[in-house]
Amino acid sequence: MARLAAALLVLALAGIGASAQLVIEDVKRQIDISGFVVHEQLQLSLRNDGPAAAASLLLCDPNLARAAYLEVKDTASVKDAAAPKLAWQAAAAPAGAPAGVACREVTLPKPLAKKGTAKLTALAAYTHVLRPEPAEARQRDPQHVLFAGTAQLASPYKVTKQSTEIKVGGSVQSATEVSPYKRSGNTLSYGPYSDAAPWAAEQISVHYENNAPFAAAEVEREIEISHWGNVYVEERYHVRHVGAKLVGEWSRWDLTRDPKQFAKAGIPSFVAALPPQARSLYYRDAIGNISSSETRRSSEGVRVTLVPRYPLFGGWSSTFTFGYSLPLSSAVGKEPKTGRSVFAAPVGPALDDVVADSLVVKVVLPEGAKDPKVSLDLPFQLEQSLSYTYLDVLGRPVVVLRLSNLVQEMKGETLQVSYSYSSLGLLQKPLLLVGVLGAVFALAIVAGRGGLSSLAASPSVRNVVAKPHAS
Template sequence: MSSGTTQVSKTSIPIPNDFKNVKVLRVLDARTNVVQEDIGIRAKNIADHPISEYYYTVPAAIDDHVASVSAFLRQDAKSSLTVEKASFDSEREVQLYKVIFDQPLHPDDDIRLGIHISYTHVLKPLPTKIPQVARQLLVYSGNVFLYSPYPTDEMKTTLQVPTAQIISFTGGDGIVQQKGNKLVYGPFNNIESNAFQELKCHFESTGPLITVTDLERDLQVSHWGNNLAVEEHYTVRNDGAELDDNFNRVRYMMSSQVHSATNMLKELSFEFPAGASNAYFRDEIGNVSTSHFRNERGRSVLEIKPRYPIFGGWNYNWYHGYNVDLRSFLRYQKSSGEYILNVNLVDNAKNMIVDHARVRIVLPEGVTDVQVHAPMDLDSIEHTKHFTNFDSTGRYQINLDKKNVVYAHQKPIQVSWGNGG
C-alpha cells in the first residue's frame, strides 16, 4: 500500500545568457519602515540577435516582502518600461521578473536601466523588547550583490540607515566602509551570476514602525451636491520593539523631553485635498478633541493625537472623514457623454505599510457602462450595489481590494461611466 506521500516535481526556468551587466550601482534605503532599492544597470547584449527582455530575479523568501517593482530607461529623458511578474523557478526557489524594452536591443549594444523595488516588513527590532525610555535598534539583512541571472563586470552597493549610530555590520570581505549613516560595499569586479553574500546591519532607529493592518476607504460621489465624501477607517500597529515591562504612566510623564528619541507613536498627520471641509476624527470611544484641522494653500491638514502613546506591539484604530469639491476629481467629456473620476487608491501612505486596503467607490444612482482602470495590479475588483434610504434601484458600488500597499501605489484609479444621475 502506498505511503500516501506525493512527490512534487520542481521546475527550473531557463534564462537565456543574452546579457552581461557592465556596471551595477545599488542603493538600499532603510531610513523608513518601507525599504527602497534603486538599481542602476548598464547591460550589454552579448547574444547574436536582438533582445527585447531583461530578467531580474528575487529569492522566494524575499519576494514575499516585495510590494512594488518598476523599471525605466536611464536616459536623458527617463521613460517607463513594462515589468511583468514572470514564472516561478521552484528548483532554485526564485521569482522571475521580466523588463520589456520598447525597442529591441541589437547585438553588442548597451542599455541603461533603472529598477526600483519597495520592500515591506524586512526591518526587525533587535532586541525585540526594550525599556519604556530607551533607544530602539533595528536589523536589516540583505545581499551584498545584485542577485542577477547575468554575470557582472563591476558593482557597488550602498546601504543608507537613519543615523550614523551603526552598531555592527557584516559582508563585503573587507571591501566596505562607513561614511556617516551609509555603508558602501565595493566596488567589486567579475561577479558571477546569482551571487549572494549576506549583508547584515544593526543600527539605531528612533521613531515607530507604522503598519496599517487594515485600511477601509469609502468614497461617495454626488452629482447633485457636487461633492465627494471621503471616510477612512484605520487600524494601526507599531511594529517596533515592544516594552520589556508594564507601561508606567509616571515614568511616561517625567520623560517627555526624550520621547522623540524612542519608538513611541504620539501623533499622526494626514494631508487632504485643498479646500476639504467638515473634517472629523473619531475612535471607538467617540470624538477626539486632541486634533487640529486647517486649510493651507494647495492642501488641507489633519493632525491627530491618539488617546494614548502607541508603543511597540500596541494597536490603535479610528476613522476620519471630510468633504471636497467634486470638480477637482471629476471631468465630463461632452463628445462621449462620459464621466471620468480620478481618485488615489490610497492617500498618506508615505513611510507606512498598508497590509490590506479596501476601497469602496459609490457612484450616483442610474450610472451605466462603469469601467475601472488602475495603474497597478489589484487583488480584486467587484461591482455591486449600495442602498440608502432614498434609493430605489440602489447606487452603483465598486469594491477594490489590494494587499501589501506602499507609497508607490498612491496613484490615481480612473473610473468612468455614462448617464450619471
C-alpha cells in the same frame, strides 16, 4: 492563420530571450534602510554578448518577494523623470539560483541587438523585511532592527563592475564586512567589485538603531458621490505598531515630561495629507470624537495632525475613523466625447508613512448611474454591488476594489471611475417626495370627507339634528 502567426511570434520571442547572453557592465546599488520601508535604487548598464537580440531582462533579489513597488525605466537617452516605465511580470528563478531568490522579468523597450547596450534605472520598495532585534523593548529603550541582504547584486548574469551603498538611519551595532568595505557615519559602502560570476552574491546583515514609526494598517476607504454637490470620503483604520513589543510598565507622566526620551520608538501621532478643497473634517473612534488634532491649510493642500488617545508602542494597535468632504467639481468631471461622468482621485488613504497591508476602496455612485468602468495602474480585485440609503428605490451602484501592500509611492496613483449618469436623475428624490406627500395628503382628504359623510348619515346624528334638546 492568425493563431499560427501568434504562435510563431511567441516562439520567436522565446528564441530571442533564450539565445541572448546579457552582461551587466556596471551596476550601482543604493539601499535606504533608515525607515520602516526599505528603498533600493539600481542603475544598470547592459551589454548583449549573445548571437541574437535580447527582449527582456531578469532582476532578482532575496527581498524582491516582499516588494510592494517596482518601477523600471529606460534612461539611455532621457532623464529619469521623463523616461518611460517598462512593463514587468513575476518570473520563476532560473536554475542555479540560491534559495529564497525572487525574480521579475522586465521587457526592454526594444530587443537589444548583438553588441547593443542599454541603461536602466530600477526603484523598489520592500515592506516587512526589517526584523526587530531584540523583539521586545522597554518604554525608554531605542528600537534595534536587523536587515539581511547581499553585498553584490544577486543576478543570473555576469557583472563586470558593481558597488553597493547602504544608508542607515541610526547607530550601527554590527555589520557584515565584505572587503572592500567602508563605513562613514551612517553609510556603509561595499565594493567596487569586479568580474562577479552569476549568482556570486555574498550574504550580509546590518544590526542598527531604527526609531522610525513601524506602522501597518488595514484600511477601508468609502467614497460616496452625490451629484447634489459633494463627494464624501470616510476612511476607517486599524493601525498596528509592528516594531519591538513594549514590555514592562509604561508611564504617561514620563511620556508627557520628555517624549523624546520615553517614546523613542513610539508613534505619538499621524499626519494626513488632503486636497486643498477638503472641508467638514471629523476624527473619531468607538468612544466618540477625538479633539486632539491640528489642521493647517495652504494652497498646496490641507495637513492634519491626528493625535490618538494614547501613543502606539510596539505590539499596540488603534482603531479610528477619519473623514472629510470635497466639492463635486474638484473630483468629478465630464468626458467631452462621450459625456460620461469621471471620478478621479488618489487611490491611497490619507495617512502618510503608513503601510497599508490591505486596502478596500468602495466608490458609491449616485442612484441611476450605469456602466461603471475602473482605471488604475495597480493590481486590484474588482467587485460590484448595490447600496441603499434613504429615499433610494433602485439602489446605488458600488464599485469595490481590493488592494494589498501599498506604500507611500503607490498612494498617489490615480483611481478613475467613469459612469453614465443623466441629470434627470437629480429629480428622482424630489419627485419621490412630492409623490409620497401628495399621496398622504390625498388619503387624508379622502379619509376626512368619508368620515364626515358617514357621521352625518348615522341615525343618532339625524335624531339630534331633527329633535333639538328642549330647554
